[in-house]
Amino acid sequence: PVVTFDSEWQNSRQKAKVIVTKKEKDSDRVLEGGVFALCAKEDIKNTDGDVLVKADTIMEQKATDKDGKIFFTADLPVGGSFYVKEVKAPAGFVTTEEVKEFTFEYAGADVPEVTFEHTFENEATIFEITKSDLTTGVELDGATLTVLDKDGNEIDKWTSVKGEPHIIKRLHVGETYILREEFAPYGYLKAEEVEFTITDTAEIQ
Numbered sequence: 023p024v025v026t027f028d029s030e031w032q033n034s035r036q037k038a039k040v041i042v043t044k045k046e047k048d049s050d051r052v053l054e055g056g057v058f059a060l061c062a063k064e065d066i067k068n069t070d071g072d073v074l075v076k077a078d079t080i081m082e083q084k085a086t087d088k089d090g091k092i093f094f095t096a097d098l099p100v101g102g103s104f105y106v107k108e109v110k111a112p113a114g115f116v117t118t119e120e121v122k123e124f125t126f127e128y129a130g131a132d133v134p135e136v137t138f139e140h141t142f143e144n145e146a147t148i149f150e151i152t153k154s155d156l157t158t159g160v161e162l163d164g165a166t167l168t169v170l171d172k173d174g175n176e177i178d179k180w181t182s183v184k185g186e187p188h189i190i191k192r193l194h195v196g197e198t199y200i201l202r203e204e205f206a207p208y209g210y211l212k213a214e215e216v217e218f219t220i221t222d223t224a225e226i227q
Contacts, residue, residue: 040094052090057110063103114192115144153182166205
């Protein structure tokens with residue numbers, strides 16, 4: 023008699039888990055709404071040498087959640103090199119140019135999943151406003167100033183103090199705002215409104 027034994031063999035492919043954490047620079051505050059892309063660093067080819075995915079192709083794109091996290095779920099091939107970059111910063115913050123690179127290398131048969139964790143930090147936009155005499159350039163006390171958004175909503179209101187520029191943080195990049203003088207200093211006419219747009223830079227504007 024012939025006795026037959028039938029057995030099935032399965033190979034589970036190792037997975038890569040890519041986690042991004044987004045936070046404010048020099049702070050523990052996490053940031054929601056930062057958009058990141060997971061990209062191929064170089065061409066991904068099959069065993070015959072055919073290009074399946076070209077270098078710099080975005081394989082997945084997501085925004086950070088309320089906990090400042092992204093969990094990328096793209097099925098990455100073992101041996102490939104990849105990078106994560108920020109596509110859009112959260113509102114009120116400057117886009118970081120930092121790029122995080124990694125290579126997904128085989129970690130052994132007993133490791134079902136390899137985790138790559140990356141933290142990105144963003145700086146807030148900073149806008150500085152001073153009130154001065156048109157002719158002499160001397161800074162003035164006592165002007166009541168307001169910054170409004172494009173819909174006329176009040177963002178900030180203050181009274182100017184000589185020698186102390188007023189600083190506003192986290193105005194949104196690309197948005198246009200209006201600087202309005204509500205009350206002029208004693209002896210001066212009220213100034214005209216000034217429109218200004220926030221640029222994507224960490225420098226003081």
